[in-house]
Amino acid sequence: MSSETILTIGLMAAATIATRLGGLWLMGRVKMSPFVERWFKALPGSLITAIVAPTVLSGGLAEMLAAGAVILTMMKTKSLLLAMTVGVGVIFLMKNFLL
Amino acid sequence: MTENQTSNQEMSFTAAGFSIGIIKSLPMAIGVVPFGMVFGVMARQTGLGFGEATLMSAAVFAGAAQFVALGLWQESLPVLTIAFTTFLVNLRLVLMGAALRPYYGSLSSLKAYGSMLVLSDGGWAMQLQEFNDGKRDAAFLLGNGVAQYVVWVGSTVSGFMLGAAITQPEKWGLTFIVPASFLALLVGMWRGKSDILPWLVAAIAALLTNFAIGGNWFILVGGLAGSLTGAFISHREQFNE
Numbered sequence: 001m002s003s004e005t006i007l008t009i010g011l012m013a014a015a016t017i018a019t020r021l022g023g024l025w026l027m028g029r030v031k032m033s034p035f036v037e038r039w040f041k042a043l044p045g046s047l048i049t050a051i052v053a054p055t056v057l058s059g060g061l062a063e064m065l066a067a068g069a070v071i072l073t074m075m076k077t078k079s080l081l082l083a084m085t086v087g088v089g090v091i092f093l094m095k096n097f098l099l
Numbered sequence: 100m101t102e103n104q105t106s107n108q109e110m111s112f113t114a115a116g117f118s119i120g121i122i123k124s125l126p127m128a129i130g131v132v133p134f135g136m137v138f139g140v141m142a143r144q145t146g147l148g149f150g151e152a153t154l155m156s157a158a159v160f161a162g163a164a165q166f167v168a169l170g171l172w173q174e175s176l177p178v179l180t181i182a183f184t185t186f187l188v189n190l191r192l193v194l195m196g197a198a199l200r201p202y203y204g205s206l207s208s209l210k211a212y213g214s215m216l217v218l219s220d221g222g223w224a225m226q227l228q229e230f231n232d233g234k235r236d237a238a239f240l241l242g243n244g245v246a247q248y249v250v251w252v253g254s255t256v257s258g259f260m261l262g263a264a265i266t267q268p269e270k271w272g273l274t275f276i277v278p279a280s281f282l283a284l285l286v287g288m289w290r291g292k293s294d295i296l297p298w299l300v301a302a303i304a305a306l307l308t309n310f311a312i313g314g315n316w317f318i319l320v321g322g323l324a325g326s327l328t329g330a331f332i333s334h335r336e337q338f339n340e
Contacts, residue, residue, distance in 0.1 A: 004176050005151050013158035018210060019189040020218045023196020024203055024211060030258045032197060035330055040194045042297055042329030043322065044163070045288045047188055050305035051170060051319025054280045057306060063275070067129040074286035081133045083113035083286075087279030091272030 061096035100263025112204060112238045120222075120242025120281070127221045127243075128250040134162055135251050137276055138169075139258020140265065144273070145169045149259055156255035160217070160248055163284065164188040166277055184318055195223040202230055204236055210237070213339050296332060301325025 011097035026032065056067040077083065133278050135156070143154035145167075159165055164185045198217055203211040214237065222243040229239050265273060285298075305321030 001148060001154075001340060004178065006154075008176050008178045008181050009151070009155050009158055010187040011178065012155070015186035016159050016161050016164060016189050016192075017216065019192040020215045021188065021212055023193040024192065024200055024215050025196075027197040027200035029202060029293070031301060038333045039326055039330035040190050041189050042185060042326040042333075046297050046301040046325025046329060047167070047184075047312065047318065047322035048163070048281045048288070049301040049325060050284070050286050050318050052278050053302035053305040053321065054180060054309045055278045055315060056122075057302070058283075058309070063278075063294050066272075066275055066279065068332060070231075070282040071286055073282040078287070080130070080280065080283045080287075083283040084133075084137070084276060084279040086293055086294065088272040088275050090276045092270075093188055095234070095270065095272065 061092050065094065066090040111236050112206060112318070113236055114238070116234075116236030116238035116246075117242035118155070119236070120226075120239035120244075123239075124222065124243040124246045125227060127225070127269065131162075131247060131250050131252045134280070135254025136258030137280065138162065138165055138265070139255040139260070140273070141166070141169050142255070142264040142279055143262035144265075145172045146159045147172070149256075153252065153256055157269050158223045159185070159218075161189055161192075162188065162251070163245050170277060171318070180319075187212060187322060191220075192218055195220070198227070199223070199240075205271055214244070217241060217248055219247055222247060231330045239241055257325055258296060293333060294329070297325040297329035299325075300328040307310060 052067075054064050066087045069090045070083045073086045074080070074083040139152055142155070147155070155165055155168070159168075167184055169179050171177055171184060172258065196218060199215075199218075199325040203214065218240070225243060226237075226240040229236070247316050260269050265271065288294075301321040301324060304324035309315040309319040
């Protein structure tokens with residue numbers, strides 16, 4: 001294990017622990033403004049959208065179809081595992097048989 | 100949420116509450132298994148060693164943040180980008196912890212902060228449900244968290260070992276696992292039409308940044324642009340209503 005990897009994982013752990021303990025700690029001291037509260041709530045969805053957007057939108061037909069399949073399956077079944085399986089399946093079929 | 104009906108009743112923190120937390124978390128823990136295994140498989144394909152993948156799950160214990168870190172992982176590690184992105188992805192935990200203050204504020208620091216160490220989205224939601232049902236045992240969250248922790252680390256290990264069998268991930272579509280998991284998570288996070296604009300802004304900002312600068316900046320730029328948009332529009336809605 002390189003020291004750089006250990007440093008990275010260590011900082012990830014420190015950052016996560018800070019967020020886990022931070023809310024309880026802060027609330028004992030300050031009142032969070034409604035704006036900051038809404039910003040925190042909006043963060044996870046926006047971050048995840050930002051992460052997948054380039055892969056899906058500048059990928060290709062296979063990626064876009066697979067993305068659509070994942071979203072539809074998840075909406076219908078609410079099963080993370082099934083949705084991921086369908087997405088991977090679409091890519092597999094497209095790359096091996098159609099393209 | 101429940102701020103106004105907070106506990107005038109005494110809070111307790113018992114072994115019984117801890118056990119109930121473990122038992123009630125089992126269905127959720129089963130749902131965590133494939134996710135942890137996928138993390139193990141992906142970690143291997145990203146080039147992490149067995150020890151590294153296990154250490155990450157054991158030390159960080161935060162699924163979404165760990166997947167994001169894999170997305171950023173490369174030969175010369177962008178250490179600070181990964182650390183800061185982890186912090187941003189997990190900022191929601193600050194809110195969750197804040198919402199628990201009315202219940203945990205009266206407990207000893209060891210019990211309260213010890214419980215927060217294993218705080219997770221699912222455990223948080225279930226603990227609040229317990230409080231809403233009139234239960235007052237705050238050890239539920241700790242039991243739930245410990246069970247999920249064991250399952251998370253264990254499934255990472257087994258996923259990593261299974262990953263040895265997969266030699267050509269692109270051919271099987273497996274490189275799409277992480278994007279697929281993110282898309283599925285997004286569907287689960289959908290709260291209504293008010294999400295359209297922030298997510299659209301996030302996607303466009305990410306695409307533009309990816310073209311213009313490259314590197315990993317698109318995640319931070321897109322995430323901040325989208326979330327600030329979300330904070331502003333819900334702010335305006337509040338005053339128009």
